[in-house]
Amino acid sequence: MHQLLIVDDQPDLVDDLAEMIPWEQLDIVKVHKAYSAREALEIITVHPISVMITDIRMPGDSGLDLIEQVRASWEKIRCILLTGYDDFDYAKRALQNQVTDYLLKPCEDEEVLGAVTKALKSIEDEWKSIASYQNAMQSIKLNQPALRNHLLMELLEGRRVSFEELDERLELLELPLRQEVPYSLMLIRLEDYFDRYRGNDVPLMEYAIFNMAEELFVDTFHIWQIKDKHGYLIFLIQPKPGAGSTELDWKDKAENKASRLQHSVKQFLKGTISVLLSRWGPFPQQVKKLYDESVIQFRQHIGSDRELLLTLAEQPEPEARSVNSLTHLYDPPMLVHLIEAGQWEALDEKMDAIFNELEQKWSHSHEHILETYFMIVSAFSYSIHKSKRWIQELLGEEYKKLVNGPQFHTIQQLRDWSMSILQVYKQSMDAETKDSRSSLVRQVQDYVYHHLSEASLQSIAAHVFLNPSYLSKVYKLETGEGISDYLFRLKMEQATYKLRNTNEKVYEIAEGLGYMKTSYFIKLFKDKFGLTPQEYRDKLA
Structure with missing residues (x-):
């Protein structure tokens, strides 16, 4: 996915080169045309131009002048001279400016x-x-800037450092x-593609992006x-002398380079990133404030x-936004009941409904994403412990993510992680030989x-x-809840x-829940x- 620029003061030549050569064969998606250096x-x-083809002699700045200006500000652009002048001085100056090729007119399409x-x-x-991979590995092993990281983290966390101390530490760390x-x-936020990397591959990709930036x-x-x-x-980032x-000036240049970084990561690492640039301020004032502002704003785009x-510009007062609770997260059957009963297909359907609602209605709400995370983890943890297991033993390396708290940058990341831990639990239950009481409880709940x-x-x-009396004792011993209490609880949840x-x-x-006498249902409710069913409904209305 490259872009090409052709520069010549002869429009016919520019048009021919742009339109007659099959540039798409080289993965060139856009050909730009210019008729002057300006x-x-x-x-x-x-x-984001990758290659520029230019004539030498043009009105105003020559092609060589243009190449010098490009080299000064966009050194990654490759420059090719296409000219009718076979002049040693031209060739010498072209070499000095690291011209990739020097072509003499007329030349065949194959040469170009x-x-x-x-x-x-x-x-x-x-x-x-x-x-x-090799360079990234060497960077990790040989050039880990631990002291630089420590100082920057101190500033991001708001630690006060005197003017003199900061100057000394900056000089010491070069x-x-x-x-x-x-x-x-x-x-910079790495997005879904990079989630497939595990172990040492993750820091390698991060170092590759650090190097590109x-x-x-x-x-x-x-x-x-x-x-x-x-x-x-x-x-x-801080502008160098001469950067405007x-x-x-600084904002435009930073945005341009950030855009080129996104393009390069997508092209060469095959993944996508989102980039946020904070407000500008005198270093090191308000580092923590700018950092906190930036993180909050990024989280508003976590969907x-x-x-x-x-x-980010100066932050205006936030507008009041309408807010509501998630629906599918709390509709019966509850997550914890589906996990307990091993209703995996129904659980998959409920998870789909939860995350579809999250994507459609609350994709920009970090709070709703957190709410979903904590509900899933709560139901999962309760079910694991109730089945007399340790979460750490079940999840292995994934347990670290649970301990470290939610660090998901997209809803899809939370969805994938949630489904993966539930799948681990399902596989554990399927593979493990169940004792009779656990098996009996699942039969009852099913x-x-x-x-x-x-x-x-x-x-x-x-x-x-089984005998009803024996069944009741075994079920309560295993779950801590009698069958009658269990039935009553589920019926009341369904009623509400x-x-x-x-x-x-x-x-x-009442009839749908198996109560033949409505008056008896009303009394139980x-x-x-503390309210009759109608009073409960009226209160909600």
Whole structure:
């Protein structure tokens, strides 16, 4: 996915090169045309150009002048000269500016294609070198900047460091940042593709992105980087002398480079990232405040959005937003009951409903994502412990994620993790030889799940071929809850759900739950909740 720029003051030649050569064979998705050096620079400023083909002699700045300007600000762009002048001085100056190829007019399409292929190959080789597995491994082993990380983390966490102490530590660590000079924070979020990496592969990918960012920013900005506790890659950037004199200059250059970084990560690492640039302020003032603002804003975009490029200005007062609770998370059957009963298909359907609602209605609400996480973990933990297991033994390495708390950057990440731990539990239950009491409890709960309206101690006992009295004792010993209490609890939960969410009459609800006398159902309901069913419904309305 490259972009090509052709520059010549002869429009016919530019059009022929742009339209007659099959650039798509080289994975070139866009060909830009410019008829002067000025037009070319305007295009390069806006678009991520990979290769530029230019004539030498043009009105105004020559092609060689143009290449010098490109080299000064966009050194990654490969430049090819296409000219009718076979002049030694031109060739010498072209070599000085690291021109990839020097083609003489007229030349065949194959020559032009070959030159561009060679230029693209050099780009690919360079990025592979920067982001290669071996280089990343060496960076981790040999160049781990532990002291730099420690100092930056101190600033992000709000530790006060005196002017003199900070100057000394910056000098000691060979960090060229200057106090009172403006800076900005750049946060990077790795997205779904990178979730497939495990173990040592994760820091390798992160180091590859660190290296790419440094390559792109280093000509204009001093850059200081770290990974924070939330899993974001944090960069403190400060303009170098000559990088512009206004915040608008720095902001435009930082945004342009951030966009090129997204493009490069997608092209060479095959993954996507979102980038957020904070407000600007004098270093090191308000580092913690800018960092906290940035993290909060990033979390507002924690849903399904991908490849974001966000820039923060002064923060306005937040507008009041309508808020409501999640529905499917609390509708019966509850998560904990489905897990207890081993109703895996029903559990999959409920999880789909929960996450579909989260995506559709609350994809930008970090609070609703946290609410979902804690409910799932609570139901999972309760069920694991009730089945007399240890979570750590069941989950292994995944237990660390649970202990460290939610660090999910997208809803899909939470969904994948939740389904994976539930799958581990299911496989454990399927593989483990069950003792008779545990098996009996599951049979009872399975029967009740499918026959709640007619279920009773007698009907359940008949189903499992046991004496009702013995069944009741075994069930209570295993679960801590009698069968009658269990049936009553489930029926009351179903009743409250129908009163809240359906228009069924009270007598219809009673009949549906197996109560032949509506008055008896009303009495039981009032004893449980202190209200009659109709009073309960009216209160909700």
